[in-house]
Amino acid sequence: MHIHILGISGTFMGSLAALATDMGFKVTGADLNCYPPISDQLSRLNIEVIPNYDLEQLEMNPDLIVIGNVMSRGMPIIEEILNKKIDFTSGPKWLAENxxxxxxxxxxxxxxxxxxxxxxxxxxxxxxxxxxxxxxxxxxxxxxxxxxxxxxxxxxxxxxxxxxxxxxxxxxxxxxxxxxxxxxxxxxxxxxxxxxxxxxxxxxxxxxxxxxxxxxxxxxxxxxxxxxxxxxxxxxxxxxxxxxxxxxxxxxxxxxxxxxxxxxxxxxxxxxxxxxxxxxxxxxxxxxxxxxxxxxxxxxxxxxxxxxKFPGVKRRLEFIGEFSTIKLFDDFAHHPTAIVAAINSLSNTQEGSDTFAVVELASNTMKKGSLKSQLSKSFNNCKHAWIIDSGDTKWDIKKAFSKIENVSVLSDLNDLDSEIKTHITAHDKIVIMTNRSSLTIKESLINSLNSI
Missing domain, CATH: 3.40.1190.10 (Mur-like, catalytic domain)
Incomplete structure (x- = not known):
């Protein structure tokens, strides 16, 4: 049986693909963006991922299409599936039934x-x-x-x-x-x-x-x-x-x-x-x-x-390493409560001087500004935080944080280098927080820290 997954690079759908492969099904998928660690997992399993939602992929004639919640009406491939009455289901329903x-x-x-x-x-x-x-x-x-x-x-x-x-x-x-x-x-x-x-x-x-x-x-x-x-x-x-x-x-x-x-x-x-x-x-x-x-x-x-004995989870206050005596952590936090928990955990339990945070507002909730009031109070236990403005937020981040002294908003990741060298001292701790891939931020920080 051939299963084709639309929106395969999400953590849930990518995991579903792994399970279906283990069950002996042929699995393919499609997505616009595929990041580690799910992209690495799909590659190891030899699952073909098409980097678009073009209609040509339906010519593979899969037996079943599993549709992720990233897909919506009006997308040409969805309209084609409905018009041709191709069998489809959702990921959660497939998981429950199989x-x-x-x-x-x-x-x-x-x-x-x-x-x-x-x-x-x-x-x-x-x-x-x-x-x-x-x-x-x-x-x-x-x-x-x-x-x-x-x-x-x-x-x-x-x-x-x-x-x-x-x-x-x-x-x-x-x-x-x-x-x-x-x-x-x-x-x-x-x-x-x-x-x-x-x-x-x-x-x-x-x-x-x-x-x-x-x-x-x-x-x-x-x-x-x-x-x-x-x-x-x-x-x-x-x-x-x-x-x-x-x-x-x-x-x-x-x-x-x-x-x-x-x-x-x-x-x-x-x-x-x-x-x-x-x-x-x-x-x-x-x-x-x-x-x-x-x-x-x-x-x-x-x-x-x-x-x-539990050592933890990748990207959940994951210790990346120590660079020029500075400890670097990576976390998936993308909600004010989770941001506070991560900062407090590092401040209260990890040896070192001060705690710093680099935050990217990548979730839909953060980009809409629905929790901006809570977010403005999330860095009280942090020496300094840098918020990366990716330009796709629907509220004025710089204005919201203009009167908060220990928070800076950066529109360019390249500006982080000079900020790090100005604020960071020996034995400090830095946590990266984003629900996107943290690789670019991580590499930038490591380069900056190694040059201190």
């Missing part, structure tokens, strides 16, 4: 932390001898791809609230019908498709409405939007996690050590390799989700010890 229906599914949802938490669960399963399937929006360190079928009857999936396709405006996550659902946090995001957080909550509610009663929800008890969501109705068992011992799963910090509690009782100390409060919450959710599968019968201490 893989998830036969698996025990752990779905990780939330505005932030999906990739890290999903990767942590996949890492722990592998570490504990379970060959689980997974589809993750990034590549865990120590893994060579973002998706795998696995031999055992378990599957970990990022449950994204973004819409499915132009012909199915429900969130992707509604297709997955998980046995264990993590709800890590909910904030306003995706301003290109959602008007407010209430619309996002409504999509989460649709997911909960179709959860089997025997499913289990693992929910962050410190998030007011999650509390509002649960009040809309839930028919599955709920276990809460947080920093209060009254929760089913909790962590408490004592000096530089974390204590892990299960139903008020201390289980063990917890000393993970990943850092920051947000990653402690991710760890709690991951441990609780595996414990929620009774047939695995894994001791809680073994779960904790496994989680402590």
């Amino acid at each position: 893989i998830l229906k036969d698996k025990t599914v752990i779905a990780v949802s939330g505005t932030h932390g999906k990739t890290t938490t999903s990767s942590l669960i996949a890492f722990m399963m592998k570490d504990l001898g379970i060959d689980t399937g997974y589809l993750i929006g990034g590549i865990p360190i120590g893994f060579n791809k973002s998706a795998s079928l696995g031999q055992d009857p378990y599957f970990i999936i990022e449950a994204d609230e973004y819409d499915t396709a132009f012909f199915d405006k429900r969130s992707k996550m509604i297709h997955y019908k998980p046995d264990v659902l993590i709800i890590n946090n909910i904030e306003f995001d995706h301003a290109d498709i959602f008007k407010d957080v209430e619309e996002i909550l409504w999509q989460f509610h649709q997911l909960i409405r179709v959860l089997p009663q025997k499913s289990k929800i693992i929910a962050n008890n410190e998030d007011k939007n999650i509390a509002n969501l649960i009040n809309m109705g839930a028919w599955s068992e709920i276990e809460y996690f947080g920093t209060e011992k009254s929760q089913s799963w909790s962590l408490g910090k004592v000096e530089n050590d974390y204590k892990f509690y299960r139903n008020y009782k201390k289980v063990n100390s917890f000393k993970p390799k990943i850092f920051g409060h947000h990653n402690m919450m991710n760890s709690l959710a991951a441990i609780a989700s595996i414990a929620a599968i009774p047939e695995l019968k894994i001791d809680q201490r073994d779960l904790i010890e496994s989680a402590e």
